[in-house]
Amino acid sequence: MIYRETRLAPYAREQIYAVVADIERYPEFVPGWSSARIIRRQDQVCHVEQEIGLGPVRLSFASRAELRPPERIVISTSERPFRRLEIDWVFVQDQNPGCEVRLSVDVEISAGLLRPVVQGRFESVAARLIPLFMARTEALLQGR
DSSP states (O other): OEEEEEEEESSOHHHHHHHHHOGGGHHHHSTTEEEEEEEEEETTEEEEEEEEEETTEEEEEEEEEEEETTTEEEEEEOOTTEEEEEEEEEEEEOSTTOEEEEEEEEEEEOSSTTHHHHHHHHHHHHHHHHHHHHHHHHHHHTTO
C-alpha cells in the first residue's frame, strides 16, 4: 500500500516539524498508537519501540526515525510484521508563516492471514495523519 498526500498548513515548518518529531507523544493524539518509546539516539537518528492497534490487531515493532530538522523525517522498519514500512514527512516553507506538508506512507505487511486487513486499516490511518498532526500543532500553539 502506498499513500501520498500534500497539504498546505498555516504553520511555519519548524512548528509542525517539532510535533512530528516528538514521537513519544503520538499515543496522546493519534488514535490506535498505544506506545512509542525512544530506546536509543545517535546523532539525528532515533531507535523507537512502538505499538499500534489496527482494529482488533495489535502490532509491536522497532523502527528507525531519521530527523533532518526542519525539512524531513523518515520513519522506517523492515521488522515483522512488516516486510516494509516507510513514513516520509517533508516540510517545505511556503507562504509566511505557512508551509507545505508532504506525506508518503509505503507499507507492506509480511505474508499472513491478516495481511489484507492490516494493510487496509493502515491506509485509513495514513489518510488521517496530516489532519491529526495539524490539529495537535494548533492545540499546542493555543496552549491546550
